[in-house]
Amino acid sequence: xxxxxxxxxxxxxxxxxxxxxxxxxxxxxxxxxxxxxxxxxxxxxxxxxxxxxxxxxxxxxxxxxxxxxxxxxxxxxxxxxxxxxxxxxxxxxxxxxxxxxxxxxxxxxxxxxxxxxxxxxxxxxxxxxxxxxxxxxxxxxxxxxxxxxxxxxxxxxxxxxxxxxxxxxxxxxxxxxxxxxxxxxxxxxxxxxxxxxxxxxxxxxxxxxxxxxxxxxxxxxxxxxxxxxxxxxxxxxxxxxxxxxxxxxxxxxxxxxxxxxxxxxxxxxxxxxxxxxxxxxxxxxxxxxxxxxxxxxxxxxxxxxxx
Amino acid sequence: xxxxxxxxxxxxxxxxxxxxxxxxxxxxxxxxxxxxxxxxxxxxxxxxxxxxxxxxxxxxxxxxxxxxxxxxxxxxxxxxxxxxxxxxxxxxxxxxxxxxxxxxxxxxxxxxxxxxxxxxxxxxxxxxxxxxxxxxxxxxxxxxxxxxxxxxxxxxxxxxxxxxxxxxxxxxxxxxxxxxxxxxxxxxxxxxxxxxxxxxxxxxxxxxxxxxxxxxxxxxxxxxxxxxxxxxxxxxxxxxxxxxxxxxxxxxxxxxxxxxxxxxxxxxxxxxxxx
Numbered sequence: 001x002x003x004x005x006x007x008x009x010x011x012x013x014x015x016x017x018x019x020x021x022x023x024x025x026x027x028x029x030x031x032x033x034x035x036x037x038x039x040x041x042x043x044x045x046x047x048x049x050x051x052x053x054x055x056x057x058x059x060x061x062x063x064x065x066x067x068x069x070x071x072x073x074x075x076x077x078x079x080x081x082x083x084x085x086x087x088x089x090x091x092x093x094x095x096x097x098x099x100x101x102x103x104x105x106x107x108x109x110x111x112x113x114x115x116x117x118x119x120x121x122x123x124x125x126x127x128x129x130x131x132x133x134x135x136x137x138x139x140x141x142x143x144x145x146x147x148x149x150x151x152x153x154x155x156x157x158x159x160x161x162x163x164x165x166x167x168x169x170x171x172x173x174x175x176x177x178x179x180x181x182x183x184x185x186x187x188x189x190x191x192x193x194x195x196x197x198x199x200x201x202x203x204x205x206x207x208x209x210x211x212x213x214x215x216x217x218x219x220x221x222x223x224x225x226x227x228x229x230x231x232x233x234x235x236x237x238x239x240x241x242x243x244x245x246x247x248x249x250x251x252x253x254x255x256x257x258x259x260x261x262x263x264x265x266x267x268x269x270x271x272x273x274x275x276x277x278x279x280x281x282x283x284x285x286x287x288x289x290x291x292x293x294x295x296x297x298x299x300x301x302x303x304x305x306x307x
Numbered sequence: 308x309x310x311x312x313x314x315x316x317x318x319x320x321x322x323x324x325x326x327x328x329x330x331x332x333x334x335x336x337x338x339x340x341x342x343x344x345x346x347x348x349x350x351x352x353x354x355x356x357x358x359x360x361x362x363x364x365x366x367x368x369x370x371x372x373x374x375x376x377x378x379x380x381x382x383x384x385x386x387x388x389x390x391x392x393x394x395x396x397x398x399x400x401x402x403x404x405x406x407x408x409x410x411x412x413x414x415x416x417x418x419x420x421x422x423x424x425x426x427x428x429x430x431x432x433x434x435x436x437x438x439x440x441x442x443x444x445x446x447x448x449x450x451x452x453x454x455x456x457x458x459x460x461x462x463x464x465x466x467x468x469x470x471x472x473x474x475x476x477x478x479x480x481x482x483x484x485x486x487x488x489x490x491x492x493x494x495x496x497x498x499x500x501x502x503x504x505x506x507x508x509x510x511x512x513x514x515x516x517x518x519x520x521x522x523x524x525x526x527x528x529x530x531x532x533x534x535x536x537x538x539x540x541x542x543x544x545x546x547x548x549x550x551x552x553x554x555x556x557x558x559x560x561x562x563x564x565x566x567x568x569x570x571x572x573x574x575x576x577x578x579x580x581x582x
Contacts, residue, residue, distance in 0.1 A: 015487060016406075016407045016487065017407065017409070019403070019407070019487050019488065020403040020404075020406075020407035020408075020409030020410075021403070021409055021410075023399035023400055023402060023403035023409070023491075024399075024400050024403045024404070024409050024410065024414075026395075026396045026399075026400075027396045027397060027399075027400035027418070027458055027462070028400075030396060030451065030454055030455065030458065031418065031421060031455060031458065031459070034433070034451055034452065034454070034455040035421050035424065035429055035455050037432075037436075038429045038432035038433050038436060039428070039429060039432070041432040041435075041436075042428065042429065042431060042432045045431070045432070099323075100324075100327055103320050103323055103324050103327075104324070106317075106320055107324075112569050112570060113569070114324070114328070116565055116566055116569050117328060117331075117332065118327070118328065118331050119565065120331070120332065120335055120558075120562060120565075121331055121334070121335070123512055123516075123561050123562070123565055124335075124516070124557070124558040124561055124562070125515070125516035125517075125518065125532070125533040125536075125557055125558070125561075126516065126518055126533070127516075127518050127532075127533035127534075127536040127537060127554075127557070128338075128516075128533070128536065128554045128557050128558050129334070130536075130537070131338070131536055131540060131550060131551070131554045132334040132335065132337060132338045132554070133334060134540060135337060135338070135341065135547060135551075136334055136337060140350075140352055141349075141350045141351060141352055141354055142354065143337060143354050143356070146352075146353050146354050149353075175330070175331065175334070178331075179331060207316070232423045235425055236425045236426060236427075238426070238427065238518075238519050239518045239519065242518075242522070242537065243536075243537050243540070257425055257426075257427045260427045260428075261427050261430070264427075264430065264431045265430070265431075265434075265523065270431055273431055274431055274432075277425070277427060277428035277429070277430075277431070278428070280425050280427075280428055281424065281425070281428045284420075284423050284424065284425060284428075285420055285423075287423070288419070288420045288423045289416070289420075291423075292416060292419065
């Protein structure tokens with residue numbers, strides 16, 4: 001009884017498997033050629049003394065490039081800059097994004113229009129956004145300094161001031177990405193069952209109690225996802241630094257990505273830059289793994305395979 | 308059920324939203340104002356808040372004098388081709404992962420992790436790779452490079468969507484003699500159309516806006532809009548009106564698309580993580 005029934009089913013499964021691989025093949029070919037092989041190449045370069053500007057034969061140097069990273073004070077300062085951006089995400093973007101999401105959630109109408117309007121800073125190119133802030137921060141002709149002047153608050157040079165350049169960039173990142181944070185949290189709020197909140201409201205809970213005791217605990221997985229996603233993106237941050245400060249003044253606003261770019265494309269220390277790149281990749285993969293575990297456990301993102 | 312009437316807290320919330328909206332849109336507004344200022348008002352102290360006339364010549368200068376037209380064309384070529392090609396490859400891949408679990412969890416994680424890869428991590432080998440092929444400053448290199456990020460993104464989003472579509476319809480089609488491929492192409496794909504539209508929009512926006520690889524892989528032959536902006540800003544920092552016009556032209560298609568496909572945008576951006 002069993003075996004004739006099993007047979008066609010196994011054949012069906014083989015057919016599905018074969019078709020599945022055929023459907024994946026072109027994607028795998030493109031991704032392998034354009035990311036996996038380059039990555040493997042970067043790994044080999046990271047173990048060599050590969051420098052374009054110095055015409056010495058390339059040889060294997062073992063972990064020398066990696067060792068150099070940890071004694072390079074520029075690495076540590078760029079790591080510090082990256083961490084400041086991460087702190088901006090966690091302590092500024094998240095609370096602000098949450099607040100805005102709660103405000104939007106209260107609205108009865110216009111939610112989609114408002115979200116789309118708010119998202120304009122996120123969806124325009126960083127080059128465009130960067131230009132807007134170059135204008136706004138301008139020492140002599142910018143509207144920010146004009147308004148500060150009216151209030152007799154002085155005239156900072158913003159992106160040229162070693163003390164203000166990094167806060168200014170963190171502010172631009174805040175402006176650019178808080179709407180995205182809002183969007184994720186708002187979509188999360190919308191997916192909550194309304195009955196829970198209504199029940200709490202009937203109990204006579206205040207708004208704060210509802211937020212603290214109901215929204216935040218229920219949203220925890222989504223908050224985790226939003227935070228990890230934004231931290232991952234912060235590790236890639238490059239564009240607005242390039243446009244607004246180019247890492248300066250000095251190296252005050254050089255984050256890890258920008259430092260790696262400078263090593264690779266300005267000084268052509270390809271071995272060293274590759275080692276830096278691999279190091280970042282390891283950190284990012286760990287974060288990405290955590291993100292995916294989180295989406296799975298919450299049952300929100302990828303569903304467990306049902307086969 | 309919500310309370311009826313408008314209370315004090317509603318007013319406070321409304322006010323907060325208006326303030327937020329102003330803060331997030333003021334820089335955009337300033338760009339638009341600059342784009343229509345006559346040259347004499349670009350660099351003024353104090354800055355000019357309301358232009359004395361609408362100087363549309365900034366836009367013609369931007370398009371024809373400073374390479375804006377070439378920039379728009381190149382951005383359009385690169386963004387649309389990389390989006391279409393990514394769909395052609397990514398939709399079947401997403402279906403294979405979602406429906407057949409091809410390659411299991413490890414493969415889908417590998418594909419997905421490419422999405423989070425810092426571009427700078429592959430920049431050096433990619434630069435050497437495209438140089439070796441003589442494709443630096445070519446459409447091919449940029450299009451393929453963007454596909455590397457578009458494909459994992461749309462695979463991730465669409466995989467979940469295909470998992471959600473009930474299997475029954477495809478199964479019954481196959482009982483009636485349809486091949487697996489036809490079940491995919493004629494049943495699953497049409498059902499997933501809203502999701503496909505949403506991810507295409509986002510892939511297009513990403514490719515239209517991308518800056519880092521444009522900076523590294525192009526010179527003078529291919530000049531996408533994000534690429535020419537910083538070049539102009541460095542070279543001629545007094546051309547604010549013209550640069551603002553180019554920036555506006557670069558932002559406009561994205562914003563129009565976003566509004567036209569509003570519902571999909573909100574869903575598309577969020578259901579990568581929430582569905």
